[in-house]
């Protein structure tokens with residue numbers, strides 16, 4: 554308790570002097586503030602695709618799962634009393650989430666090839682919330698240059714450690730509840746893993762794209778990519794355990810085409 558208090562005091566002193574907290578490297582893009590997080594609903598919502606010009610084609614589909622689902626693995630949060638106390642029900646890893654309808658949640662689906670033209674990053678940030686000592690959402694897409702708002706909704710220390718290979722790595726301590734940090738990835742990269750150095754069970758993935766044509770499957774296993782200009786595209790579906798699959802699709806006008814995927818356990 555005393556150690557924690559000392560750390561907090563040190564951080565505050567540091568913050569006043571250098572506007573930095575958590576022992577990270579200086580980074581001009583980074584902004585850390587302790588202020589109330591946005592509403593829970595907004596914070597937990599899957600990362601929405603940015604809004605390109607309306608119109609164009611829609612690609613929709615479902616990611617099915619066949620074979621035997623791996624046994625659900627319960628997360629033991631005993632190492633941190635706050636985390637353990639945040640859950641009345643057992644918590645399971647999200648590496649493979651098979652929905653009741655036999656589909657997969659948290660699959661990133663995106664246009665891998667075929668996008669022409671440039672799509673400036675939207676001004677609205679994508680939110681990654683640390684809540685109940687889990688990341689929300691578990692997988693998401695973001696545009697290169699778009700802000701990623703990292704929120705600590707927990708009354709415990711989280712350390713968000715991004716492990717990109719193309720972009721710059723970052724590692725930020727967020728010791729206070731309601732702390733927010735803004736980060737950006739400059740270049741397209743897929744996937745980028747996040748981990749927490751304090752809670753070994755915490756993990757999330759994002760894809761960084763030069764366009765807004767990406768989506769994450771929901772609890773029905775479906776996805777929707779909207780406003781695609783006419784063209785030939787390669788669509789990829791990526792699942793952290795089962796890897797990636799691609800399909801080709803051609804769209805014209807404002808038609809809707811279905812592209813379904815299936816992963817085998």
Ligand SMILES: [Cu+2]
Pocket residue numbers: 686710711712749750751752755
């Ligand atoms: Cu953590």
